[in-house]
Amino acid sequence: MSFLAIKGLSARLRDTSFPILRDVFLSVEAGEVHGLVGESGAGKSMIGKALLGILPTSIEITHGTIELDGVDLLRLPPAERRRRIGATAALIPQDPLTALNPSRRIGPQITDRLVDILGWARSTAEARARELLDEVHIPDPVRVMRSYPHELSGGMRQRILIASAFAAEPKLIVADEPTTALDVTVQKQILKLIAEMQARHGTALLFVTHDLGVVSKVCQSLSVLYGGMVVERTTVRDFFREPAHSYSRALLAATPKYTDPLASLTPVPETVIAAVQAEVAAHDRSQRNG
């Protein structure tokens, strides 16, 4: 049984009924890194938010189940759901600047969740935080825990968010574009760090990105989304060798490679967009009739 199994998940805007997620099936095994790719607005972040229980209030789930470790989160009472998500899942957010509170020291920002949600003793939580900062290769953790966010570089802040995500030994982490704000050399360090931590802790990882280069470095499998619908689910190897869907092939053709500078860069062609939109429309019709 998969550690995370999302089955038939559909969500829409409350006021206009505009579909945001369409019958999404997705599973991630313990210890696996699964990528979510697709153009801006495809619904990548919404899948992560749905399973962490942090969807915007303007969006409602209409169908489906989100099974985390065998339990359907959507059927739990809200308080129990929050506790369960807090104990089993965590987020590595995109922007280390806005994710940390600028006016508080780093230490409590890591330990508060452990103390408040998981009921750890403050001293246990602090020891754990020091240990984790050490694991993410932060020199002098004690000093860093007393620092404010602005006293640290972007790469260090992102390391802290990674440490913080792993703090409660979650079984699943959602990483939502964790390196887009960083330059390539820091990005490389951070991606290697996430992979190292993920392997050491056996965590399942849902990795949201639109960078196919990043996918090929960190993921084992991926889902390609368009219009809130999964158009292809495959292994990373097959995706780059023989992508099945025309939209997947188009995404690859739009990706520049510095080793292949003369290749023309083709935006996803209108014909491919029309075809995938027709699939989405056909899906909507079958939902109405079925």
Place this chain on the structure above:
Amino acid sequence: MADLFTIEDLRLSLPDMTKKPLLGQAPRIDILKGLSFTLPKGEILGIVGGSGSGKSTLGRAMVRLLEPTGGRILFDGQDITHLDEDGLRPLRRRFQMIFQDPMSSLNPRHRVGQIIAAPLSLHGFADVPARVMDALDHVGLSRGFANRYPHELSGGQRQRVGIARAIALRPEFILADEIVSGLDVSSQAQVLNLLEGLVQELGLTLAFISHDLSVIRRLCSRVLVLYQGEIVENAATAEVFDAPKAAYTRELLDAIPLPDPDQVWT
């Protein structure tokens, strides 16, 4: 071909407010430490380097949003290093900037048409409506977009509005600072193809700041690599990628994630 920019020993330091004592002056930090290079007309210059290496500061100095503290900047033969606002006014139309975050640089309460028209009116152009339509045509947005608001556009479309606003003024030079970083690959490919076409069609010169070296390789004819406020490499693009001289350039190249599961990351 003639040089549009000649930059000699460019230096820029800023007061470091985080270290300012209660009384007295803040110590200054050197951000650009003596940069020299030329940018020939019609070229696309890529500017790369780690975060904080001084890319944006260099760009802002070139279009004189910042005043250098040393060295010289010649634009089309004219020394613009210390020109005041009056002196810069006639030049402001000739160089334009496009920023990373199109949403924050477009007025949310104005329609796209008004956004493109505003600088045209400011610089006293005639036939503003016709020029707005022409700019939309150039960036591949249908004319109906003139009536839309920024929040009704996708990220790629917003970025094209930013480009339309800049090229409507028929500038000679455009500085693009991380303008494709927030875009998905398809919108990114559209914007890159568009820029490449515009450079040829309109005879533009472009400085393109980016941390994506695959994008730089695709678009730029020359590349400048900055490291801690200094130029460590300045060469034709193929040379930088095929035979990098600086260790730092090598390090940058090695950190690029190629879309290929067989690439081994050391």
